[in-house]
Amino acid sequence: MIPTYKELCDFTCEVARSTGKYLSEERVNFDASKIESKGLHDLVSYVDKESEKRIVRALQAVLPESGFIAEEGTTKKRGERFNWVIDPLDGTTNFVQGVPVYAVSIGLLDGDELVLGVVYEVGRDECFYAWKGGGAFLNGEPIHVSDRNAMNDALLATGFPYSNFGLLDEYIAVLKWAIVEARGMRRMGSAAVDLSYVACGRFDAFWEYDLKSWDVAAGALILMEAGGTVTDFLGGKNYLFDKEIVASNTLLHGVLQHKIAELMK
CATH class of the missing domain: 3.30.540.10 (Fructose-1,6-Bisphosphatase, subunit A, domain 1)
Incomplete structure (x- = not known):
């Protein structure tokens, strides 16, 4: 059985x-x-x-x-x-x-x-x-995601490109926007940890590109069960195998996802 x-x-x-x-x-x-x-x-x-x-x-x-x-x-x-x-x-x-x-x-x-x-x-x-x-x-x-709904109150996380630099300029544009708009930025060096931290409310959102399925699968499910939202850069559901992810407490998802789509797609 x-x-x-x-x-x-x-x-x-x-x-x-x-x-x-x-x-x-x-x-x-x-x-x-x-x-x-x-x-x-x-x-x-x-x-x-x-x-x-x-x-x-x-x-x-x-x-x-x-x-x-x-x-x-x-x-x-x-x-x-x-x-x-x-x-x-x-x-x-x-x-x-x-x-x-x-x-x-x-x-x-x-x-x-x-x-x-x-x-x-x-x-x-x-x-x-x-x-x-x-x-x-x-x-x-x-655990549950945070209830922060204003970007200037949010602590965001990201992962730096490390081998695929084809979207580096576009990524830097999003990072610059986030540094200005958010309360703070963090880069932990583990997407699984980043997603888990969003799930328990330590971070409010996370994004990264050129990730593999094993980087995000577990953390994405944990985050969604904690009340969060996970999409690809265009707001679709291809985050697992499409090498791009936006994850949030749901309240901030639209703002962050739309900015990433605007600057990176």
């Missing part, structure tokens, strides 16, 4: 925490000489790969028919119905440099629909999670 979304979410939280413990242990004596480069400014280490293998093994056991969309490509299996979307270490550059903002991110697709999301931020021991229709939680407590 297939477990319920809640049962799968509870199990996934355990997997994420266990993986986070491994990350913490490896960080103590991390061997920087084993860092590889997947592309311009895009790092990977043995820690990313081993973390992914551990996650895949655990999730395969609980849902044998499922497949995987995993950043490091340690498995290519695809499921007919269920597919896990995994970033075993979101914020690899932070991890490598010793900056304590990085996370394990695990989402689940049932067909084309996100139905589960878990983001475990290792440094603060914070597990954000949600399943379809169940609300969103942080370490067992319900």
